[in-house]
Amino acid sequence: MSPSTVKRTVTTALCISAAIIGYATASIAGEDASPSAEHKVDIRDFLYNPDSIKVKVGDTVTWTNHDIVPHTATLSASDVGTGPILLSNEGSLEMQASGTLTYHCRYHPEMQGEILVE
Numbered sequence: 453m454s455p456s457t458v459k460r461t462v463t464t465a466l467c468i469s470a471a472i473i474g475y476a477t478a479s480i481a482g483e484d485a486s487p488s489a490e491h492k493v494d495i496r497d498f499l500y501n502p503d504s505i506k507v508k509v510g511d512t513v514t515w516t517n518h519d520i521v522p523h524t525a526t527l528s529a530s531d532v533g534t535g536p537i538l539l540s541n542e543g544s545l546e547m548q549a550s551g552t553l554t555y556h557c558r559y560h561p562e563m564q565g566e567i568l569v570e
């Protein structure tokens with residue numbers, strides 16, 4: 453999995469405007485632009501919930517942290533991730549290629565999740 457398979461955005465609730473931390477975009481030749489969906493994953497008590505989700509190419513996965521400590525959702529194969537997500541904040545990744553992605557928290561490697569992109 454290359455780092456160019458997701459696009460990363462992180463929003464900070466405490467800021468007036470959303471902060472876009474970084475992009476790793478890739479164009480996908482031959483893919484139709486179908487309406488993309490957003491999928492929510494809660495982080496609570498050091499667990500991703502749900503810990504496995506199925507999405508389509510172009511969809512966005514948004515993690516919301518309900519813990520007092522920061523977490524990340526970092527793709528295990530590429531090390532691309534949301535960056536630190538603080539309490540009550542969100543981090544998002546846009547899925548730009550199909551495949552099965554496993555991810556973890558950079559600070560708590562025992563936290564594991566899976567995204568099936570089809």
Ligand SMILES: [Cu+2]
Binds near residue numbers: 560
């Ligand atoms: Cu964590």
